[in-house]
Amino acid sequence: MAINAADLPLKNAFAELPSAFYTRLMPTPLPAPYFVAASSSAAALVGLDVAALAQDDFVAAFTGNAVPARAKPLSAVYSGHQFGVWAGQLGDGRAILLGQLDTPAGPMELQLKGAGLTPYSRMGDGRAVLRSSIREFLCSEAMAALNIPTTRALMITGSDQGVMRETVESSAVATRMAPSFVRFGSFEHWYARQRPDELRILADYVIAAFYPELAGESNPYKALLAEVTRRTAHMIAHWQAVGFMHGVMNTDNMSILGLTLDYGPFGFMEAFDSQHICNHTDQQGRYSYANQPDVGHWNCHKLGQALLPLIGNVEDAQEALDVYQGAFAAKIDELLHAKLGLDVALPEDGQLFAAMFALLDRHHVDFTQFFRKLGMLQLELPTLDAPVRDLFIERDAFDAWAVTYRARLRHEHRTDSERRRAMDAVNPKYVLRNYLAQVAIDKANNKDFSEVATLLAVLEHPFDEQHDNEAYAALPPDWASHLEVSCSS
Numbered sequence: 071m072a073i074n075a076a077d078l079p080l081k082n083a084f085a086e087l088p089s090a091f092y093t094r095l096m097p098t099p100l101p102a103p104y105f106v107a108a109s110s111s112a113a114a115l116v117g118l119d120v121a122a123l124a125q126d127d128f129v130a131a132f133t134g135n136a137v138p139a140r141a142k143p144l145s146a147v148y149s150g151h152q153f154g155v156w157a158g159q160l161g162d163g164r165a166i167l168l169g170q171l172d173t174p175a176g177p178m179e180l181q182l183k184g185a186g187l188t189p190y191s192r193m194g195d196g197r198a199v200l201r202s203s204i205r206e207f208l209c210s211e212a213m214a215a216l217n218i219p220t221t222r223a224l225m226i227t228g229s230d231q232g233v234m235r236e237t238v239e240s241s242a243v244a245t246r247m248a249p250s251f252v253r254f255g256s257f258e259h260w261y262a263r264q265r266p267d268e269l270r271i272l273a274d275y276v277i278a279a280f281y282p283e284l285a286g287e288s289n290p291y292k293a294l295l296a297e298v299t300r301r302t303a304h305m306i307a308h309w310q311a312v313g314f315m316h317g318v319m320n321t322d323n324m325s326i327l328g329l330t331l332d333y334g335p336f337g338f339m340e341a342f343d344s345q346h347i348c349n350h351t352d353q354q355g356r357y358s359y360a361n362q363p364d365v366g367h368w369n370c371h372k373l374g375q376a377l378l379p380l381i382g383n384v385e386d387a388q389e390a391l392d393v394y395q396g397a398f399a400a401k402i403d404e405l406l407h408a409k410l411g412l413d414v415a416l417p418e419d420g421q422l423f424a425a426m427f428a429l430l431d432r433h434h435v436d437f438t439q440f441f442r443k444l445g446m447l448q449l450e451l452p453t454l455d456a457p458v459r460d461l462f463i464e465r466d467a468f469d470a471w472a473v474t475y476r477a478r479l480r481h482e483h484r485t486d487s488e489r490r491r492a493m494d495a496v497n498p499k500y501v502l503r504n505y506l507a508q509v510a511i512d513k514a515n516n517k518d519f520s521e522v523a524t525l526l527a528v529l530e531h532p533f534d535e536q537h538d539n540e541a542y543a544a545l546p547p548d549w550a551s552h553l554e555v556s557c558s559s
């Protein structure tokens with residue numbers, strides 16, 4: 071579809087809500103914006119030609135310099151719990167919703183992140199730096215390719231206008247896409263203000279637009295809480311299975327659609343450590359790998375509290391929240407079976423999984439490589455275990471677990487090659503390791519954006535053997551050990 075950015079057929083259902091939910095405003099232009107990167111699969115989702123995104127009209131539109139005629143730009147208000155503490159009003163401090171595009175899969179909202187000050191910017195400058203925009207862009211698209219529920223990233227533009235962080239960095243705008251950016255904190259906001267009418271309007275909007283099947287339930291608000299709880303549990307099971315750590319699971323970063331939202335100080339597990347904390351700012355480890363499932367439940371609880379005036383009684387809210395443990399357990403069990411190439415489920419499998427995690431934890435084995443190389447195991451040929459076995463400094467430790475694993479595999483009916491194919495389809499070879507992102511960022515800071523595109527292309531096919539790209543599956547180099555990521559940038 072050849073279309074000018076100015077003519078994008080945008081609608082904005084969120085803007086039809088009462089004005090209490092947002093502030094209408096215009097993005098603040100950036101000087102001399104340039105194209106950094108775009109995702110062809112994200113573009114395809116909204117019927118845009120990725121090549122067109124590099125043209126001046128789209129660069130201007132998606133920097134916020136030339137707002138499409140039919141856009142109704144706005145920033146939404148929300149509140150939230152940050153690191154377990156009520157933080158009061160937050161809101162889109164640097165994000166501006168342009169509107170939505172209709173797609174065969176339903177409406178997709180387009181949001182500019184880093185497009186300037188809003189009434190919710192608080193102490194911030196309304197900007198995003200190129201570094202963090204590249205991280206969000208790559209990780210959004212990597213997660214989508216890993217089949218994990220996520221917001222998407224359409225493109226990044228940059229500008230030489232400096233923004234102050236620890237040092238001066240160049241600014242960027244990332245265009246994100248999701249059916250909705252409503253968060254748990256969007257509901258907490260009205261609950262805290264004791265405004266049941268707005269709470270109901272928002273819940274009715276979310277149900278009608280995104281959960282229409284719940285509208286006919288006897289208590290649709292309870293059904294909404296139960297469904298969001300289930301989706302959140304499933305999303306976090308997916309995170310655990312691929313070693314993804316979000317880093318800042320505040321309730322304002324929890325999507326009402328169960329999508330991974332707000333990529334900041336995230337990380338993928340490398341040398342396995344269940345207590346790993348990927349966010350340098352998170353000194354207590356509230357959002358460590360091991361804590362993510364419980365934090366997800368805690369966050370749902372905060373949503374439940376906010377929806378309580380609509381649900382009507384604590385018992386119903388509790389019942390909806392009780393969905394969490396079962397949904398998480400069932401999903402992680404399913405994903406771990408798949409990761410280990412197990413087709414049938416046996417009662418003792420929980421023990422096998424626990425022993426495996428203990429083994430990985432004790433020997434700090436690279437999470438991604440372990441599962442990928444485990445797929446090469448040949449049932450009757452332990453002498454050929456080297457690929458996975460050599461990941462362990464103490465080879466005997468692997469051998470002992472492998473005895474149990476082999477015994478377990480004898481209850482399966484797949485051949486070695488069938489099992490490997492099944493495992494390769496769920497155990498990625500390529501994930502967004504911090505050092506890979508850093509290499510792309512360092513080049514981008516010198517105006518060479520080629521590595522962003524190359525890395526995106528690799529991460530779009532995480533399960534494939536990409537023979538020219540073996541290097542992207544490598545363990546982090548020594549220089550990467552000092553890489554730190556922290557909250558908003």
Ligand code: AMP
Pocket residue numbers: 160161162163164165190191192193194195196197198318322323332334557558559
């Ligand atoms: P985050 O940790 O990125 O989820 O952000 C938490 C809150 O701080 C949200 O309300 C953001 O909009 C706001 N925020 C983060 N960075 C900035 C910034 N540079 N300018 C304005 N607001 C920001």
Ligand code: MG
Pocket residue numbers: 322323332
């Ligand atoms: Mg946020």
